[in-house]
Amino acid sequence: MKKFFVIIVLFALPLVAYLFFASGVNNFAKLPVLNSQLSSLEEFNSYGDSIMSFEDNITILGFPGKDPLEYETNAYHLAEKIYKPYYEFKDLYFVFVVPEGNEEEIEALKKDLSGVINLEKWKFVTGKEERVQELFNSLETNLELNDKLATPNVFIIDKEARLRGREGDEDEEALFGYDTGSIAVLNNEMKDDVKVILAEYRLALKKYNKNRKK
Template structure:
């Protein structure tokens, strides 16, 4: 019996552990695509003169609203927890959508943020109220814009302009957006999910490069 028990410990348990962790990798190697086809940014105006687009980039999408300066605390949280750690990754960008006519307020916010980070990967774009509402509606989320067209939540958009998030967030249902007012959410949820989607694309790029060498 002792020999049988030793065999189980030495061989069976490691096999079970391997299968468990392998299953975890399969389940969490990709950040789920949620049920939304995100509208394009055609017609949106970028303050830096470049044409904004979701395609080909991993984008963190935010809606600061009609008074971007009021979004300063949320923006600081994003800079510290998400932007600075990952802004050097290729094809990773932030896009903030603000109602047109608030360009001066955007510049004030950018000036404040520039004291703590290089905003070269953070694009600010303007659009009409209807264009913003159409874009937000296309996310098909369970969230709503406030009356000033703002929300503290930010969204992960993949290179195919699809919304990413969690299908079952701790039994609470789908997680469409991440609350920038909560350090805990940014630390424990969004940070993990950004890591997942970046790793996902790095793996795809590695496979692509390997296939080209064959």
């Protein structure tokens, strides 16, 4: 019996562990696509910058609402936990959609944020209220904007203008957006998912460059 037990420990358990981790890599190699029918970002006015687009960019999309300064704490959370570690990734942008007429509040928020982060990849766009709501609705999530057209949640949009997140199962609902009011969500779910999508595109780029050299 002892010999049999030793054989199991030395051979069977490592095999089971390998199969477990191998299946995990396959399941989480890519962040699931939850929606591929998003409205265009080009119809918004890029506040102080060139026209923004979902195409060819990985976008962290947010909706601070009619009073962007009320979003300041959430913005700080996102800046510290997600923006600072990853903003230097070439094609990653943070884009915040604000209803027209709130430019002074945008400036105030930018001034406050500039004290803690480099705003190079942190962008604002403005548009009519109905366009803001239309863009949000096109995400087709289980979330809603409040009466100020704001939500604490941000969304991961890939280079093909598709919403990425976590598919639901029997125990949990699908994760469409990430609550910037929760440090735990940013530290765990969002940080992990941003790592996954950045790794996905890094791998695709390496394969492309390798194929070009052949």
